[in-house]
Amino acid sequence: MDGAIRAHKKQMSSLQSTLTGYKHQEPAHSVNSSPAPAQIRQLLEQGRIHTIPIGYINSCFAVKNGTPRQPTVCSSSRASLKIQPSVFNNPEHSLVGLEQYSHIWIIFLFHKNGQMSYKAKVKPPRLNGRRVGVYSTRSPHRPNALGLTLAKLEGITEDTLHLSGVDMIAGTPVLDIKPYIPDYDSPKTRRDDTNREYRPASPSTDSQMPLDLDEEANGSERSSEPSSEIRACSSGASAERFGSGDVTDVLAEVKDYVKQQQLFTESPEDRQTDSPECASVTTTRLSSSSLKFGCEDYGTIAAWVRAPPVSDLDVRFTANAEQELKEFVPCDSTDRTRPKFRFLKGAEEAVEAIRGILSADPRSVYRRTRCQDRLFFFTLDTADITCWFGDGFAEVVRVKPMQREELTNVV
Structure with missing residues (x-):
């Protein structure tokens, strides 16, 4: 109840602040009229902007459950991003020259937070319940639900970027992309x-x-x-x-x-x-x-990032799960009689992705420490995966194709 009351007060305070900002503005003559340049400048100076997604992620991860918390956890994960034609008349023109870079920064929204509640201290899963300040973590629950990730640029086809090593789910709104330049972005390459x-x-x-x-x-x-x-x-x-x-x-x-x-x-x-x-x-x-x-x-980081209380898990596959995974064909296959991946290039790449996801223990602290049920379900590309967690290991027991209605919702 105390948490709900605090969240309600924050929401009311935010609403009051927003209404106060518009209180002295002249009423618009029409609903569709654009704000005047002076109003836009005033809003920018106040830090209030109207975001417009430049596109939406099409990812091999359909839901939050099982999605890696960091891009390096699962380097074989794949996704695509199509630039919206409503942003640019010629969206492919905005990507000219980007093919010269191997990686890009992606600024996105945590659109599946469920609610805009946030706290000054959070419990990162890698700290196994210990609290630290939200700004010393990459928690999605922040005052502004902005996310930043580094993705590998596999290629560009007209207005579409093909990515790998992503930690975003399907439908994630992307606000901006920028090239990753080690000379500027990495402290190791900087010179005084x-x-x-x-x-x-x-x-x-x-x-x-x-x-x-x-x-x-x-x-x-x-x-x-x-x-x-x-x-x-x-x-x-x-x-x-x-x-x-x-x-x-x-x-x-x-x-x-x-x-x-x-x-x-x-x-x-x-x-x-x-x-x-x-x-x-x-x-x-x-x-x-x-x-x-x-x-x-060149730089320092929190010690718990490299030496967390939670160790990496050993990942195993039952013989049945291995056989079920081999039934899937690559995304570029013409075989229509067997289940087909939409992003992954074969069973080997799927195994690598599953190992990366499970070795980092994707469970929440609550499920890890208090929940008796050790079964865990997640989706990777077009496969529904069932596994269970033991002491120091995770074992994949079943890999089944997604149901047709689930595939429709993902697409």
Whole structure:
């Protein structure tokens, strides 16, 4: 009752705020009249926008039950998105150039939340009942039911995008799509402004970058004219050091840069310099330019994301379930006598998807900890799947084609 009262108060407060925003607006002359530009600007400045879905997801997941909570849980899941002609006169024109990207961000609505209730603290399934702030999670129950997912772009056919690795159900309204650009979106590829001087250069025909930078830094024989690569990656203070003949520091900087490029394959021991002189220069340079030499240095996440209290489950198939799954034919098959997938490309891909879904334990915390019934039902593409959960494992016991009326509702 307390929860219902709080939810009611929030809804009434939201309604009152909305009515207050329209209180001082002039009444429209007609129902279909568009708001004036001044009104649109005012609404935007207040953060109140009228969303228009650019399309709706057509997914291999028909209902929430069994749908992965994150896209990486089931990389073999598939979906498509058709751009609405009501948004653009030529919807295919809006996708020109997008084929050059491998992944895209999808901004969507959690349209199956059931109600717009939300709390400041939630219980993520991976925390097995422990409460944390809603903004430290990806819970669908938020003040604004907006979702964000990263999907792989398999291809584009006219006005339709073909996707994989999705965690959205059929009918999900999509508000926007943006290309995923690692140079901008991934902290691992970002560089601090102070590192702008470290730029790779193509080898020159006049002089080559020394392969053994330790030997060069320790005073081995070198040309009096700096190499073109060093000239390319030096600026400002580096140029002044060349003028003074102090090339050792520059070589140490270049060595640091080369090792930075190998930061995901080198061990900490490999990053140690052989020369004490170079070691001292490297330490100074690291402290001044904030070079990073490890994945963890680029960003941090909550420890429970990688080490949750809930461990991955072992997924098994009964012999009967395996045989039933083999009866399904791929989506591009012409065989009409056997059950056919609409998205998946065969039984092997279906097995991979089922393993991904069940290994992450799609049950809610309540069902996992308090419910005696260990049976679990979910839908994948055109298959109704029945499984049960034991201690540390999930076993698929039956795979049946969806009924004809269910298929009609999905389509």
